[in-house]
Amino acid sequence: MISSEVFSICYDLCVNGDKRGPLGASARATTATAAAAAAQAPFRSVGFTLSTTGYAVAKRFRQILAPLALEPREFALLRAVAAHEGASQQALGERLQIPASRMVGIVDALEARGLVERRRNPADRRARALHLTAEGSSVLTRALAVAIEHERDLCAGLSTEQREQLLDLLQRVVEQLGLAPGVHAALTER
Numbered sequence: 001m002i003s004s005e006v007f008s009i010c011y012d013l014c015v016n017g018d019k020r021g022p023l024g025a026s027a028r029a030t031t032a033t034a035a036a037a038a039a040q041a042p043f044r045s046v047g048f049t050l051s052t053t054g055y056a057v058a059k060r061f062r063q064i065l066a067p068l069a070l071e072p073r074e075f076a077l078l079r080a081v082a083a084h085e086g087a088s089q090q091a092l093g094e095r096l097q098i099p100a101s102r103m104v105g106i107v108d109a110l111e112a113r114g115l116v117e118r119r120r121n122p123a124d125r126r127a128r129a130l131h132l133t134a135e136g137s138s139v140l141t142r143a144l145a146v147a148i149e150h151e152r153d154l155c156a157g158l159s160t161e162q163r164e165q166l167l168d169l170l171q172r173v174v175e176q177l178g179l180a181p182g183v184h185a186a187l188t189e190r
Contacts, residue, residue, distance in 0.1 A: 050173070057154065064146045068139055069113075073187055075147070077106050078140045081116055081130045088127040089118065097180055097188040115139055 061072055070078075080092050087095075093103035107130065110116040115136035118128035132140065155163045171181070179185055 068143055075143050081132050086129045097183045
């Protein structure tokens, strides 16, 4: 186990660098000891923890949506269509920050499965309004139920206050990264 003093030295050198100039023999030995101890200790960092947790949560979410033949990005779009029934494909794509070329593919796939339909927009003949079909509404209802259960499972070890605190802290990280609130970063990739 790494001592708190050795970890502190190693962490300080990693984060701040050595501002005292070249390391003397004693400092090099301490740094080498800290590095060796850190290599044996479990890696503890916000970035790593968010990355590995995000991967596991996303993998599990894909698995629970699979019986509904739904991908997470399709679930996100179904939710957006339900929340903004009749909005244009372009408006929903902008709201979710989905590039137009990707948006067309997702909507095409959902339309082919009979979950959404494009209708003429009475206010703009060039635009198509998106609407859920009866089947789309049914699939979304079932998907929301499994998503809520997934969230309950994830947070089973947290009190309501702890869950809210975690969300508040994660929102700070989201803001630091310059991500749009409520928009999944993977959807924005071209």
